[in-house]
Amino acid sequence: MQNTQKSQFISLFSSSTSSSMAIATSSDWLFPPCINCKNRILKPKFCYSCKTLPFLSNIFLNSTTTLVAKSSSSCSSPVLDEKKSQKTPSKNSQVIELLDLEQIQDFSSTTNGTTSSTSLPDSKDLNGVICSLLKDPQTQEIGYDYYEKAKGKKDFRPEKSTLKLLIRYLVNSNKWGSVFSLSKDLRTLKVLPDSSTCCRLISSCMKSRKFKIVNSFLELFIVVDQEISVLAFDSAMKGYNKLHMYSSTVVLYERMKSAGLVLDPGCYCSIMEAHSKMGNSDKVVSFFEEFESKRVESTIPQYVQIYKSLCESLGKSGRAFEALEYFRDMTKKGIQEDHSFYSIVICGFASIHEVKMAEELLEEAEGKKMLRDPALFLKLVLMYIEEGCMEKTLDVVATMTRVKIRVSDCIFCAIVNGFSRKRGLRSAVQVYEDLTSQGCEPGQVTYASVMNLYCRLGLYSNAEMVFSEMEQKGFDKCVVAYSSMIAMYGKTGRPKDAMKLVAIMKERGCQPNVWVYNALLDIHGKVLNLRQVEKIWKEMKRRKIFPDRVSYTSIISAYSKAREFDKCLIYYQEFTLNGGRLDRAMAGIMVGVFSKMNRVDELISLLQNMKREGTKLDGRLQKSALNSLRDAGLQIQAKWLQESFGAT
Known part of the structure; x- marks a missing residue:
């Protein structure tokens, strides 16, 4: 019976090219007759009762050859025909053909808790089967189960290709428990995948915040292969930096140091970036000097990032002259400069108000066509405002126009508000009108600021025109603009227009804040509409908008004017109890x-x-x-x- 069964399965997995084939009758396999309906053939469903071959049954059901039952002792004698358009047998079935049927049966029974005297195929054949299964998305889970069974055999050692496919499957399936179990397997077997797979594994774990798994693999790499461990630590450091967990990057560096690992250029990049973000400029300089002492070739790609971290750290800590000196040294070494270096150094000088140096570097960068960072221009504008050089802010706009960089809403608003503080409201309004005539487009923040300026100057019609322009451009959810308009309606004695605007505001999904409610309290309080004042106050409480000092001042003033002094005392006591x-x-x-x-x-x-x-x-x-x-x-x-x- 055993030889008969063996011949049956060998014939099932062979890739025969003949037009028909016969399958012997067996009590383990039952084939229902084929139903041929003109242009379509219904595939037979294979029912098996072989309890020792669940693995092979799955492979067989996934095979690409379409069979039609021929004969059986329990039914009429239909014929097994192949489809006219035959398909090439899958690689899975070809690999399975390499294995002896008795060995697979013994392997399945052994993993189900019984013992067997027959040995498994050698490690190479098992790795081939597992790899073949893991390559096919439909059989990946079977491949992993097969690996789980195979790893219990003493002579089985997974190859690098097997581990690569296994890790890819587990990570893509988010089976992090199995990934953690795999780290224990690798520690026992003392094998590792290739370096690129190890780095991708660490990066994937970092993205998913599986820090425990990362630590487990890092410990494994230190024990098994120090070269791979350095690359893996670099991937982990980069992952922590992307998550802004800079102190964790420093902890990893300390682990590398205690393990006696030598940092590569990538690790230096990561640790310098971490200390730069933490504001430890002295540490950054120390690591740079340590890196320089190794006399690494300046052609490596990490050299640019190392210099960038160094210059950025020095610039932010007020050491712009040192940053410029290192920048010049970098260019002397032949390392290619880019626009980000000029942005870093100019911003460094702007932060310490070294106007002359900032202007010289700006001119140099413009000559080399390396002005591309809008944040650089904002930094210059803020420097000129603090120095009181308001006309030079307009020169910055002219420079941006020359290098074809759009004047952002932040820069536009900063210039308008700067003129408002330094030169007065009318000067600010004039600058706004001049810049818009030059083609600068205001955004939501600039519009809101200019509306406030027009309202403070009493130019209410101009404020309404700006508000209408905002709505046309789609800026219809700016709470600051709504509060300015509502306050303006209050000053001009238009409470109905104010309430109408609040209703429109709510319809557009923009919820009123405390500024809007304060404006409404002031409007209705001045005309002694206490009923509306009380209604607004209750709405604030219901919406959990906490009143501020202006809110209490408005409502107490309203009741004081109405000579309801008891109400005044109630609200004043509430104000003092809330820490006002x-x-x-x-x-x-x-x-x-x-x-x-x-x-x-x-x-x-x-x-x-x-x-x-x-x-x-x-x-x-x-x-x-x-x-x-x-x-x-x-x-x-x-x-x-x-x-x-x-x-x-």
Whole structure:
């Protein structure tokens, strides 16, 4: 029976090119008859009862040859015909043909818990089978199961090609538990995949934040192969830097040092970048000097990145002159410079306000056509604003136009706000109009700033035109712009337009913030619409918008004007309980409230707090407080008030 069964399976896995073939009758395989319906042949379903061959049954069901049953003792005698268009047998079936049927049966039974006296095929044949299965996406899982069974045999050692395919399958399938188990297998077998596979494995684990697996493999690499371990540590360092986990990169360096590993140029790049981001410029210089002492050829690609990390670290730490010196040394060595070096060095000089050096390097970079970084121009604009050289900010715009770099919204806004602080509101508006006429396009931030300028100058029609232009360009979710417009409507006595704009704002999915609510409280408080004020306050609470000092000042002022002093006290107590600090507006309102309510104790306490915090009191409120104290017969306190805040 055993020889008969063996001949059956050999015939099943052979790649016969004949037009028909016969399969002997067996109790282990049952073939239903074929149904031929004109232009289509229904493939038979193979039902097996062989409990010792689950692996071979899967391979057989995936084979590419279409069979039709010929004969069986239990049914009529149909014929097994191949399709007219025959397909080449898959590599999987070709590899399986290499294995002896009895050996595979014994292997399957051994892994199912029984013992067998027959040995497995040699390691090379097993590696070939596993590789073939892992190459096909449909049989990858079977290939991994086969590896799990094979690794229990003493004479089995996975080859590098096997490990490469195995790692690729496990990583792509996110089977991280199996990846961790594989590290233990490799430690036991003392074998490793090739260096590129090891590096890709570490990079994939880092991207998925599987740090425990990374550490396990790094320890394995140190024990088995130090050359591969250096490359793997470099991949891990790069991964930590990409995740901004710079301190972890430093820890890996310490592990390399304790293990006696020699850093390669890639490791120097990573550790220098980590210390640069952490602000340790001295460490960066120290590593650079250590790298230079190794006298590495300047043609290696990592040399540029090493110099870049060095110059960037020195520039950010205020050592721009040193950065420039290293940059010049780099060019003398013949290392190719690029635009990023000029950006780093110029930004370094701009940060320490070395205007002359920054301008000289800018001119040099423009001559070499190496001005490509918009952040560089923003740094120059901010430098000129702090130095008060406002006209030179416009020269920066002219330079950007020459090198065909678009003036960004941040640069445009910085120039407008700079003129507003240094030269006044009208100068800022004039610069905005000049730059727009030159073709500079404002963005959302610039539009919002200019709207605020127009509102402060009382040019309300201009502000509405800018807001309309914003909406046309799609900037319809700017909370700052909405709050400026709502405040403008309040100043011009248009509360209905303000409420309409809030409704539009909500429809567009832009939720009001505390600035918008403060503007609404001020608008309705001035016209003593207390019902609307209370409604807005409750909406703030419901939306969990926490009131600030301006909010409390507006609502207390509204109730004070309506002479509802009890409400004023309630909101003032809430303000103080929330940690609110007095300013001149709040103090002035509450002095009036306490004076009119003849609450002398609270008035004296408030005045003492104002004195302690240095808050001044205007003449009208000082006179009101003084009269309240005199009416209460508190002459000593009245005298103290005059001495503390001056005679009226």
